[in-house]
Amino acid sequence: MAVQELSARRPGVVRFIGIDFDLGALRSASPRYWAFVSLLLTVLAMGGMAYVSQLQHGGAVMAMRDNYPWGLWFVDYMYYVGLAAGGLVVYASVHLFGAKQFHPLARLAVLQAGLLVMMALLGIVTDMERPWRAIWMLLTPNPTSPFVYTGSAANIYMIVCFVDLWILITGKGGEKWAHRMTLIALPLAIYLHTTTAFVLSMNKSRELWNSAMMTPIFLTSATASGIALLLISAYIFKRLKILEFRPSMFRSLSTLLATVMIIDQFFLLVEVLTVFWPTSAKPGHVARFSLFFTGPYWFALIPVFVLGLGAFALLAPRRTRGLPAVQITASAMYVVAVYFKRYSLMAMGFAINPLGQYSPPYAPSLIEVLLALGILALGMLMMTLAAKVLPLKVPEHDEGEHAVDVDEELKALDAEASADVLAEVR
Amino acid sequence: MSDHSEELPIESGAEAPSAAHAPEAPEEPSAARPQDAVASAPEDALATTLSRRRFLEGVGAVAGMFAAGVVPALLSAAPSSAGAATGEPEAASASAEGIEKIIEEDQPINYPGKPVWYADPAGKQKWAMVIDTKACIGCRKCVYACVEENNIGRDSGFTYIQVLEMEQGEIDLETAVLDYGEGGKPDKWYLPVQCMHCAKPTCVYGCPVKATWKEPDGIVVIDYDKCIACRNCIVTCPYGARHFNWVEPDVPKAERNPKVPVEERAGVVDKCTWCIQRTRNGMTTACVQACPVGARKFGDLNDPDSEVSVLLKTRRVIRLKEEDGTEPMIWYVG
Numbered sequence: 188m189a190v191q192e193l194s195a196r197r198p199g200v201v202r203f204i205g206i207d208f209d210l211g212a213l214r215s216a217s218p219r220y221w222a223f224v225s226l227l228l229t230v231l232a233m234g235g236m237a238y239v240s241q242l243q244h245g246g247a248v249m250a251m252r253d254n255y256p257w258g259l260w261f262v263d264y265m266y267y268v269g270l271a272a273g274g275l276v277v278y279a280s281v282h283l284f285g286a287k288q289f290h291p292l293a294r295l296a297v298l299q300a301g302l303l304v305m306m307a308l309l310g311i312v313t314d315m316e317r318p319w320r321a322i323w324m325l326l327t328p329n330p331t332s333p334f335v336y337t338g339s340a341a342n343i344y345m346i347v348c349f350v351d352l353w354i355l356i357t358g359k360g361g362e363k364w365a366h367r368m369t370l371i372a373l374p375l376a377i378y379l380h381t382t383t384a385f386v387l388s389m390n391k392s393r394e395l396w397n398s399a400m401m402t403p404i405f406l407t408s409a410t411a412s413g414i415a416l417l418l419i420s421a422y423i424f425k426r427l428k429i430l431e432f433r434p435s436m437f438r439s440l441s442t443l444l445a446t447v448m449i450i451d452q453f454f455l456l457v458e459v460l461t462v463f464w465p466t467s468a469k470p471g472h473v474a475r476f477s478l479f480f481t482g483p484y485w486f487a488l489i490p491v492f493v494l495g496l497g498a499f500a501l502l503a504p505r506r507t508r509g510l511p512a513v514q515i516t517a518s519a520m521y522v523v524a525v526y527f528k529r530y531s532l533m534a535m536g537f538a539i540n541p542l543g544q545y546s547p548p549y550a551p552s553l554i555e556v557l558l559a560l561g562i563l564a565l566g567m568l569m570m571t572l573a574a575k576v577l578p579l580k581v582p583e584h585d586e587g588e589h590a591v592d593v594d595e596e597l598k599a600l601d602a603e604a605s606a607d608v609l610a611e612v613r
Numbered sequence: 614m615s616d617h618s619e620e621l622p623i624e625s626g627a628e629a630p631s632a633a634h635a636p637e638a639p640e641e642p643s644a645a646r647p648q649d650a651v652a653s654a655p656e657d658a659l660a661t662t663l664s665r666r667r668f669l670e671g672v673g674a675v676a677g678m679f680a681a682g683v684v685p686a687l688l689s690a691a692p693s694s695a696g697a698a699t700g701e702p703e704a705a706s707a708s709a710e711g712i713e714k715i716i717e718e719d720q721p722i723n724y725p726g727k728p729v730w731y732a733d734p735a736g737k738q739k740w741a742m743v744i745d746t747k748a749c750i751g752c753r754k755c756v757y758a759c760v761e762e763n764n765i766g767r768d769s770g771f772t773y774i775q776v777l778e779m780e781q782g783e784i785d786l787e788t789a790v791l792d793y794g795e796g797g798k799p800d801k802w803y804l805p806v807q808c809m810h811c812a813k814p815t816c817v818y819g820c821p822v823k824a825t826w827k828e829p830d831g832i833v834v835i836d837y838d839k840c841i842a843c844r845n846c847i848v849t850c851p852y853g854a855r856h857f858n859w860v861e862p863d864v865p866k867a868e869r870n871p872k873v874p875v876e877e878r879a880g881v882v883d884k885c886t887w888c889i890q891r892t893r894n895g896m897t898t899a900c901v902q903a904c905p906v907g908a909r910k911f912g913d914l915n916d917p918d919s920e921v922s923v924l925l926k927t928r929r930v931i932r933l934k935e936e937d938g939t940e941p942m943i944w945y946v947g
């Protein structure tokens with residue numbers, strides 16, 4: 188195999204569990220690279236200190252209280268889990284729908300998914316005051332609790348992602364196993380999202396969450412934000428000349444993104460209509476939701492609509508969809524919009540408690556923010572190292588027997604994409 | 614909101630109950646009782662005759678089981694309480710049947726079979742509480758007594774009992790005031806809310822590690838040494854009855870009740886236990902003892918002559934958020 192030839196030739200390549208870790212690339216890395224890594228390490232260290240402080244002083248250092256039993260960690264959990272699935276949908280479409288243009292993304296998408304789920308799980312672990320008690324989840328799981336399902340799904344999903352990455356890089360099992368892993372990972376991603384939505388929607392005590400619409404909204408906003416993030420990181424990897432992508436791939440990705448975006452916004456609109464429609468409006472629902480339109484929580488929900496619809500408006504026209512600047516802007520807008528959506532989703536359940544008592548908007552404490560930033564830094568650090576060390580680039584010959592046909596097809600797509608851009612420029 | 618004044622279809626007549634459901638000889642050793650109850654719960658649910666309503670509920674329960682994919686949903690297959698006004702001609706023996714049904718449904722859930730370490734094992738009782746909202750003056754004496762009895766941290770920021778002040782003429786939690794000043798006002802009315810020890814407790818169903826369960830006598834307890842602090846039970850409780858010890862309970866040494874743990878409760882969920890350390894020893898709860906107007910009644914539903922049994926049979930009562938189907942074991946009488 189080509190990979191083995193490489194390892195024979197280049198110095199600094201360490202072979203471990205069948206993967207060539209290119210440690211030599213780290214030695215030759217630029218000062219800017221190391222500056223970025225040390226910045227991430229600093230943030231990570233601050234997060235570590237925050238965690239120690241939290242373990243020492245207990246939950247009181249967090250801004251969560253009985254009115255907000257879940258805070259930033261839960262927002263991040265929902266958000267990261269969502270981002271993880273989007274990339275996987277793209278990757279799966281390579282195998283399931285023959286979307287060959289996404290093939291170069293495969294390793295990046297799977298690595299990103301695995302790291303994001305790891306970050307989501309770390310959020311839970313750092314929130315627990317006694318993390319070792321988590322062992323009870325395995326010893327005496329309660330089958331009526333949605334937590335058991337989402338917790339186990341996230342763990343299994345993370346493992347599947349890393350195994351999948353290993354299969355993709357080493358080529359063990361070939362195309363057949365790469366395909367099989369997709370068939371395992373895609374339903375698992377949907378299962379993970381469904382169960383995460385269940386944590387919210389399976390509560391009759393929280394009227395606003397107790398809606399069957401919650402699951403589809405979770406799935407669509409997860410997919411949309413995940414695709415958007417994948418698009419952004421693909422651009423970064425392209426800019427840094429680590430991976431190569433064609434303009435046509437970004438165009439296809441943007442088309443897919445715009446489609447999922449508008450479905451996502453539609454679901455949200457349906458939910459809002461149900462809450463406010465005169466024949467279905469319940470006073471409790473209206474009071475809670477109104478806080479998020481005109482009340483003190485407007486900052487949480489209004490950006491979801493503004494950024495979400497704005498991003499769709501940018502991507503919808505054929506003429507602008509091909510422009511890299513527009514693609515990146517719209518993706519960034521949606522990634523931010525979904526974060527606001529996750530926050531407002533959490534806050535909506537808690538803003539008025541089951542006894543009708545209002546509590547002012549939740550803002551995380553410094554410790555919580557440092558913890559969250561530390562986890563984010565850890566994820567980005569692993570991604571940064573992987574960019575240098577791991578062979579993320581999909582070899583050309585991996586594209587299979589029809590590589591030539593696909594190549595021509597893609598060239599035609601490229602021409603079309605650049606024609607659009609040219610038209611726009613004119 | 615919960616105020617559909619769903620009343621028990623109970624006709625007056627405290628003499629009605631037959632020996633069938635009366636407790637035989639309370640002195641009898643009760644060690645075998647919990648196991649019996651666990652074993653018989655699903656069978657009871659299935660063996661009941663299939664009236665139309667029960668059939669429909671059975672369908673619902675099957676759907677629920679499908680959704681949860683689990684056997685414990687069987688426990689919720691038991692028909693809902695006598696609270697639902699059905700119009701079926703079963704009023705004749707309603708009072709006897711009503712309470713019998715309530716007792717039947719109040720079964721242990723996720724009960725690990727080990728006794729609570731700081732209290733005696735469960736007896737044969739089925740505990741229940743009735744609160745007279747007409748008598749309640751909103752003085753919060755029950756809250757203070759509860760804080761002292763149960764070693765609630767003085768700066769923990771919560772109390773087991775929350776008294777809601779409401780305007781006359783409405784029962785609307787959205788406009789209820791929790792932090793009204795000292796003492797009640799004569800032109801308002803007061804609704805004390807605490808853990809309802811529901812027959813179908815969402816907190817017990819929601820706990821991922823079975824760290825909270827329902828005892829054979831109906832008390833919902835928490836294992837402080839097992840709680841993983843996920844706080845899902847706080848989220849899922851419709852009565853806001855559960856609280857988290859964000860700090861270790863700060864109780865002055867001199868004021869500590871030696872019968873209730875303190876340090877173990879740091880960083881875990883906490884709630885009313887119906888003073889398990891008192892009630893299992895033949896005493897009543899601290900809140901009942903402290904109430905200056907006798908608005909609170911606590912007792913055993915198995916005993917047909919207990920205050921709660923008589924009140925349920927003779928008075929019109931409501932349960933908070935009955936539409937949520939949690940079947941709380943605290944009734945309000947007005």
